[in-house]
Amino acid sequence: MAAASAQRGGGGLSLCLASAGVVKTLSVMAFTLVWTHSIEKVDWQEDWRITPQGLQLEQARVKGSGAGMEPPPEARLIGGWFQWAPKRPPMPEVVLGNSGAAGEWRLCHDDNCQTLSEILGHPVGVNVTTMRACNDP
Template sequence: MSSCLMIGAVALALSGDRFTLEWTHSVEKIEWREEWIVNRRGLRLLKAWVKGSGAGMEPGPNAVRDGDWWVWRPNLPPQPELVLAASGATPSAWLLCDGDDCREIGAEPGEAITLRPCPES
């Protein structure tokens, strides 16, 4: 089953119902990754990974070590949208991946980028 994700005003057809976001923290320079699922109720965070800890980068309470990563399953309700800062202060853009297809978003300073499920047609 495929889903659709709005990135700002652009619709992106996903190959399934999941995508990952990856980025490097602007201050701590620590890598972070999240797996999200898209459905009618919103965006639900399934799993998170972080390669260390620091200011605002602490692993979740049930995190376990897997190689270089701390991995856990956050317990959050579905979110209607995600707002990603595009400050230009981070060492890399946000990397949004749908399977093996990845694209950078927010590489240049500018307005925040909003991700949300596509409106139902």
């Protein structure tokens, strides 16, 4: 997996994660969000960049296709992954749900991946996690 390269301390922005009353700030400029599809059991990856306008989705990858995860027509098969660059404006926040059927969301930066539970320091379970750009502490 090619985690997005992240630099520390740039631009005064960080990634803030909030779940079940806990907020965690990560000093990253970019990250990769990874999860396993609950039915097809294959990985999906998204590369995100933190901007003053919000969270910018740069690239998406899926290792296969199937129920509810068909890659768009512009996707290209590269190294066993369907890859594409979604065309959407930055989002002020991204809300991640968890059905409990496919394991946890994983966040990767600086070539290191952790589950949201590991990052937040408590089991996330089926609680939603909100991601947003925030100012460095």
